Amino acid sequence: MITTDVQLRPQPGSVADLNAQPGFGAENLPYASFAPYGEDPRLGVRIGNKILGVAAAVEYDGRRSQALVNAVLGQNLDGLLKAGRPIWDELRAMLTQQVTSAEAASSLEVHDLRDVSLFMPFTVADYVDFYASEHHATNVGRIFRPDQRPLTTNWKYLPIGYHGRSGTIVASGTEIVRPKGLRPEPKGSPTFGPSRKLDIEAEVGFVIGGAAPQGEVKLADTENHIFGTVLVNDWSARDIQAFEYVPLGPFLGKSFATSISPWVVPMAALSCASIEPPTRDADLAEYLDDGSARASGLDISLEISINNKLVSRPPFASMYWTPAQMLAHMTVNGASLRPGDFFASGTVSGPGRDQRGSLLELTWNGRDPLTLTDGGKMCFLEDGAEVVIRATAPGPSGTSICFGEVAGRIVPAT
């Protein structure tokens, strides 16, 4: 891993110097798929308010292996994800050098972010969603199963997860059509119609690179497979979900759309965000036991805004299970891993009332409405509601690493 434990000092006149912007300095360098107006999509890397064409940067360097050249030729991250860790590190070192060098500045392909469109940053292979926040799982248990202990017996022994729908993962900005489905009624049969309890789930997602055809990725090896992170809004129709989810789990209540931020922040940019995860309350199987490992939690601070009002600040630092444990778990049964596989943490909720990552929790299933900026009350998402999730993590020497936002607006059911 490239450790950036001291702040990078861009040369005067370098791209990083000319376009300095907090959160998007040379210590971050998130990737996206972008296109200048009327041109084909390509892989880019962000510095300040600019985006650099990566293939052009590799070509300018002129000394790179054919493997690296090929890895960045496509429309998005797919080639780079396949290429594997050594190529990721080589490319990041090269880009860091270029954006901080005055000499390279005039030779790079640089676009203003206002002049480009952004797309899905990679092709999603399989998508797994976890349930790794103890605070979230406890809240949901209290709301949905008030007569039972909030955490199921298995919860502290393994990171609970399930597969979601890859084909409906969309880039930030995509309009979200209110889903229809069967909704439970207090008395009698369920009725069919638009969801009355449309919700958000603020999550952090992890993009997989390299391949593990036999599965069984060990905790210590997970850092060779997690390429980077995005922000996730796992839109959820709570009424549809509540009626359908026993016994095989969520399906149509989730599968209509999942939004992700267009910027993939490389794990290498998060080396200063490492923290110790919470103390473990149960003896863990060896494949999950990170007791002697170095800190593998991540100190990422999320913010959720609805209609421009900040409604919550979920702390990823409070997650019980770490990304490394999630990946080790999802492959321990021999399930193969492909480049483009994607997993999300599940809703990030902290212990505080203003740290909850879903409206289900923030309004306690509609009992305690939120007051919005215009004075209106809200329990779940109305048509027209706009949700934006943002996040930052600590970077080297007091800098910060900014995630691109994931935004979405609700449009009426068809």
Add this chain to the structure above:
Amino acid sequence: MITTDVQLRPQPGSVADLNAQPGFGAENLPYASFAPYGEDPRLGVRIGNKILGVAAAVEYDGRRSQALVNAVLGQNLDGLLKAGRPIWDELRAMLTQQVTSAEAASSLEVHDLRDVSLFMPFTVADYVDFYASEHHATNVGRIFRPDQRPLTTNWKYLPIGYHGRSGTIVASGTEIVRPKGLRPEPKGSPTFGPSRKLDIEAEVGFVIGGAAPQGEVKLADTENHIFGTVLVNDWSARDIQAFEYVPLGPFLGKSFATSISPWVVPMAALSCASIEPPTRDADLAEYLDDGSARASGLDISLEISINNKLVSRPPFASMYWTPAQMLAHMTVNGASLRPGDFFASGTVSGPGRDQRGSLLELTWNGRDPLTLTDGGKMCFLEDGAEVVIRATAPGPSGTSICFGEVAGRIVPAT
């Protein structure tokens, strides 16, 4: 749809005439991805014990549109699935004509099946597994939740389903490594190790073609999206599943491997297998209400053999929910559909004890062992066990439509 309600009469000297074999006549014509030894994979169609190269057949015809030519050029069905229903029908009509024509016989690319390898017939996009057999769901409820009503409240209102792992769907013949995971223990904490309750699930799977970017595929339109069917063995580790599945459903107990038959039987070959589904016990929402529609059930007879002993004959005709209902349900919330999406029926179990589609049911969770050919007893799958699932459906005029088998052998945990 091409209806083959009268038996096709191949001309003397045609490929179909020279290679006549029950179940694989000109009324079937299932597709596969195949390669003669040392050559590249390509799309093929089966007649008797032979396989025809499809691209070569289209080229020989010489009068086909560029859209059809392009649709069959790839290594498997992917191009054809994208091309959509009119192209599927056009190709099937052309192939039917060619294999029954004496004139074409000597000009086609024909291989003996013994001389070729078969591969995954298509690239799986999203994979959904349903739970559509009332007999299976009732048995599982009785075994796993003996203190509750066997069918959950939602069961008769919607076809319950969940997403499975696309990346671990493998072609028949792939060895199945016994998965490891956390197993519940009668007393105390779970233990980690190889599954002690490795099971089968005999299912029928449906391959999607065409695209429905906005979802909401209507019942009447499902026939334009279901290209064909395969047999499925959804291997299941019952102990791992039992510990993990509350509240978000099966995950590692299923995700290690799902085997499918290499032959995709086109829906057009199953026109004589249409039957009425069972009477509906609950008022269905309009999108699921097939009361006035023509018969959309399928009369497919499955057979399960373990170590060469026939252990069960599950009847697909007994399924409560039809494939059309499953597809309408999985898209009613607006979830988009992509070519290569795949859904399976869930375990096919009939009302009889010898019609159950899993060992969980056949041995009642190990209480009633099966006696194998060698006199040995079996509750769940031992290392070395070989499982073969076969199926047939009625064809025109007393013929039968044979599915390719799906076979797999258990090898010890790593």
